[in-house]
Amino acid sequence: MELAVETRALGKRYGRTWALRDCALQVPAGRIAALVGPNGAGKTTLLHLAVGLLRPDAGEVRVFGRDPRDGPSVLADIGFVAQDTPVYRDFTPAELITMGGKLNRRRWDAALARDRLAALGIPPDKPAGKLSGGQRAQVALALALAKRPRLLLLDEPIASLDPLARREFMQALMGAVAESETTVLLSSHLLADLERSCDYLIVLQTARVQLTGAVDELVDAHRTLVGPRAGSESIAGVAEVVRASHTERQSTLLVRRDPAVPIDPLWTEHEVTLEDLVLAHLAAAEPRVTAAAWGVPA
Template structure:
């Protein structure tokens, strides 16, 4: 058996909803063992990609492989190996937590009651509580716990921490990271919180207008982007090998967020290291339609 090195592989993947494309021409590879973030505005295709990966929607174009298989509603083997958490975090509100756990155990051959109970104990969530008496944060934690107790090789999480207060959000992310530390699960999660991406993700996929505009290791991304700024001299063009992602002008000068392939050395420019958040933001902005209809040129693929 060939060992899979990627958990998700899409080639020209597309999903059409009536007249519009929910995801278009999406080519990307997410390596195994990563915590990957899908970032992009609402409607950019994050949920569509996750739902297709979970086998809940069929692609309209291209191919998709998850853990080496093509996901479809009938693929039982994948259903055990993949955990999917919808952004609505569906729970049976009138159930007690313990009943939810039993329900999970009955439906999942790979279920670990120990994992479920350990997580909930660490979170101080009593098993006898009814789901609808729990806070929003606790409900999110229970929903994630149910997903983690399946012990899937791959977790697909659609905005797992959305609408949580800062403490609940941090608890949830730590719960997830503990699982990654213990079991080595791979994670693909969508989020709007760029600070979470910087803290926990080691792979980032930026989607804009149903297309992939950036997809790579966070470390590689951070190492290959710089902010160049210059006072006056507004016509100076950066040297070759530098791709401008985003440009901001002020009355006195310019500031460029650029991708550099080689060490940049040009004394006329002041060089700073952008944060991951700044880089992702630049790609998100450049992907937006009001910028003279131009999108960030070529897709940066996962190849290193």
């Protein structure tokens, strides 16, 4: 399996504070990976390390097996759209495309950028500063895709866009990835948008990776259970309780199930969404326990 991004014990510190620590993850090539977590979890730091803008204070990061700081030959394989989708506001899209070709001589595809912007109705001769936020985001995406990157890193590119602009951006992204087989690592808080587009998940919390894997496998491995308020005994079919809430008479649990054992029939089993899964793991601030060790006071 080819890995687009791999980190081992990766860490970055600002003063005495670790923005990222003991980060170990793998993003298989060809995936559209969602990078989620609360503010301050280390998402932007991870992306900046992967694109070579930052130097690690511990561990290592590899992009297709190479250090992203090794030089232009590595960076030519990486497209990056930063959080504020920066473009030169006095330049027109046509001028930005021309400039991109002068800076990226390896495999710049100016026709791709022009065609994408034309299809979206974005005027090529209007200064970027006079375009809407959604249009500027589309320009930034078109420029990143024109590099024909093997890896595309996107840092909250749609956070400030309205729902229609977000949908147009994600549709453009999905279409481009389907055509080019580019690997994408997308940081966002908008779980509904990610659920429709991403097939791999990385959850960061308090500077560490908390959960990672293929979305369909992770969702299939978790269930919401509703049943009687329990004692200290284990629940058949449950490998781990991720999150629990209780009323006087019943408990609701989000669990990681044991695929080899049927769920105890006393509990009603429900499938989970990606949003359920992510929020439960983010809310699980305390160290996790196995089902055998979990108990609810009577």
